[in-house]
Amino acid sequence: MKRFFKRNAPAYVFLTPWFIGFFLLALGPILASLYLSFTRYDMVADPRWVGLDNYEYMFERDRRFWKALEVTFTYVALAVPARLAMALGVAMLLDKGLRTIGLYRAIFYLPSLLGSSIAIAILWRQLFAADGVVNQVLAKFGIEGAAWISDPDTSLYTLVVLAMWQFGSPMLIFLAGLRGIPRDLYEAAEIDGTSKPRQFFRITLPLLAPVIFFNLVLQTIEAFKTFSSAFIISNGTGAPADSLLFYTVYLFNEAFKFFRMGYASALAWVLLLIIGFFTAVTFFTSKYWVHYENERD
Amino acid sequence: MKTNATDTAVRDKNAQIAHEIRLGQKRRARRARIYKHIFLIGMSIVMLYPLFWLLASSLKPENEIFSTLTLWPSEFNWDNYTEGWNALPKSFTVFYMNSAIVTVLSVIGNLLSCSFAAYAFARLQFNGKNLFFALMMMTLMIPYHVVLIPQYVLFLNLGWVDTYLPLVVPRFLASDAFFIFLMVQFFRQLPRELDEAAMIDGCSPYKIYWVIILPLSLPAMGTAAIFSLIWVWEDFLAPLIYLNDIKSYTVPLALRLFLDQEGQSIFGQMFAMSVLSLVPVIVFFIAFQKLIVRGIATSGMK
Structure with missing residues (x-):
């Protein structure tokens, strides 16, 4: 007992803040929200146990829940690949044949850093407004643009474009990854007369797979969590016609506008399961397409 | 002797060809680099445009913000900053x-x-x-x-x-x-x-x-x-x-x-x-x- 204490005491002392935080702010709340998800709770009266009612309502009768899922999944399916493709493309462009890339790198990264700020969301609303800049540019080419943000058919795409604009951080990670690929592989391929596309599929992609995997997991989780921009652009409601009803926006409104805390907790748990599921699937399938090279670095 | 002379000639010729190839490669690499720079500069402008638009609009008189694509304001309207600073209840x-x-x-x-x-x-x-x-x-x-x-x-x-x-x-x-x-x-x-x-x-x-x-x-x-x-x-x-x-x-x-x-x-x-x-x-x-x-x-x- 004394030895156990002696061995562990310093580490546990250093971990004390994290322990408190973990139990009080992470594990505790996760379990508490699981409990709350089986109750009706408006923050005035005590939570009342209702069994599976919340989940039943959610899956069987709540059309807005399905709408929120649809919006969020569409967004994730479009924004994540688009952003990663941008990031990889630009990273490859910067990686080879240029002497100085510092300034480009900085310019391309800046939007990622500003991206979640309210100022940018406000800016985006105006850029894609019916009389906004985008339509003015299109008008120059004789194209009549849509109303973008106020049109339910197009509003989600403005957020996808916003996501693409912020390809900076996966780009930096790709750049670091590309730097790790030995140059002589390309030189050898060049001598053998291997075409550029073939070099990309045979050398770049396989050797970059761990980095792609890493970016994919992070960006997917990130995309599921999208909140501020959707909240601001949709006036906090998911409008127009619920086309911007991101899952997080719906959850927020159920909880803090209508004070349906029990139901919102059920929504939160479903979100947790969805993200957990996607992460698990990515990890599980990764062994078929990600190969780590132990010899190298 | 004669073979030696041909050897030298061949070698010279080879060296010249190699030199030309290298020059060509260099020239091609340079051209590729220039194209790349042009593309990247264009892209930088697109990436930064929204931010510049925000900055420009903050300086424009109200009626100019949505009516023109020109970024440069006709007159610099610093009032937006002084008035905006106090526009809210606090x-x-x-x-x-x-x-x-x-x-x-x-x-x-x-x-x-x-x-x-x-x-x-x-x-x-x-x-x-x-x-x-x-x-x-x-x-x-x-x-x-x-x-x-x-x-x-x-x-x-x-x-x-x-x-x-x-x-x-x-x-x-x-x-x-x-x-x-x-x-x-x-x-x-x-x-x-x-x-x-x-x-x-x-x-x-x-x-x-x-x-x-x-x-x-x-x-x-x-x-x-x-x-x-x-x-x-x-x-x-x-x-x-x-x-x-x-x-x-x-x-x-x-x-x-x-x-x-x-x-x-x-x-x-x-x-x-x-x-x-x-x-x-x-x-x-x-x-x-x-x-x-x-x-x-x-x-x-x-």
Whole structure:
């Protein structure tokens, strides 16, 4: 007992803040929200146990829940690949044949850093407004643009474009990854007369797979969590016609506008399961397409 | 003799061909480089255009904002800044002070608590290390929305709503696992011999943390400080939930108020204040670009 204490005491002392935080702010709340998800709770009266009612309502009768899922999944399916493709493309462009890339790198990264700020969301609303800049540019080419943000058919795409604009951080990670690929592989391929596309599929992609995997997991989780921009652009409601009803926006409104805390907790748990599921699937399938090279670095 | 002469001739010819090929390659490489630069410059303009548009609109007279694509204002209208600063029920001086208080405290909290935890994970041996590390990594994945409601109930019962405590205290409890991860990555690279030598000299782990690890980790601390500064500065959801009284609003909440007062007449002011809210982030980015880029490349997030 004394030895156990002696061995562990310093580490546990250093971990004390994290322990408190973990139990009080992470594990505790996760379990508490699981409990709350089986109750009706408006923050005035005590939570009342209702069994599976919340989940039943959610899956069987709540059309807005399905709408929120649809919006969020569409967004994730479009924004994540688009952003990663941008990031990889630009990273490859910067990686080879240029002497100085510092300034480009900085310019391309800046939007990622500003991206979640309210100022940018406000800016985006105006850029894609019916009389906004985008339509003015299109008008120059004789194209009549849509109303973008106020049109339910197009509003989600403005957020996808916003996501693409912020390809900076996966780009930096790709750049670091590309730097790790030995140059002589390309030189050898060049001598053998291997075409550029073939070099990309045979050398770049396989050797970059761990980095792609890493970016994919992070960006997917990130995309599921999208909140501020959707909240601001949709006036906090998911409008127009619920086309911007991101899952997080719906959850927020159920909880803090209508004070349906029990139901919102059920929504939160479903979100947790969805993200957990996607992460698990990515990890599980990764062994078929990600190969780590132990010899190298 | 004769064969020798032909040999030399062939060799010369070969050398000449090789030289020409090299020249051609060089020329081609240069042309490719120029195309690349043209493309990248074009792309830079597209990437920066929205930001310049925001800046330009903040300086334009109201009727010019949506009527022309020209970025250069016909006259510089600084009124947007002076009037925008006081356009809301409280002046932006209040909002900036509030944001500054929250940000500074949060950064201190993040640095202290996360470096404690990271030191334990990276350098100390203890029972349950792998389990705790796995749990810590899992919290990276958990969306804030999942813990939001119980946390809100907790802070409400503590009487903390409408104070900065719900925004600041979690940061002293290492709630942002990203920074723990970032620091663990860095601490692991420091040579272990340092700890061992210090240990033999009778240094306690506490002293090793303070005298060896921390001073050697200033770059990592810098990266963490800048990221946490920028994220806390831009944070919207937590202030939105916990701050109800307008005099305790942070800058992002204040900006949102402009949207509620929709009406053409305040666009310029709204843009002006939006520009100002981005200034600290951009200044920090320019000043500490190296730390930021390195931080992302090694830990890889956001």
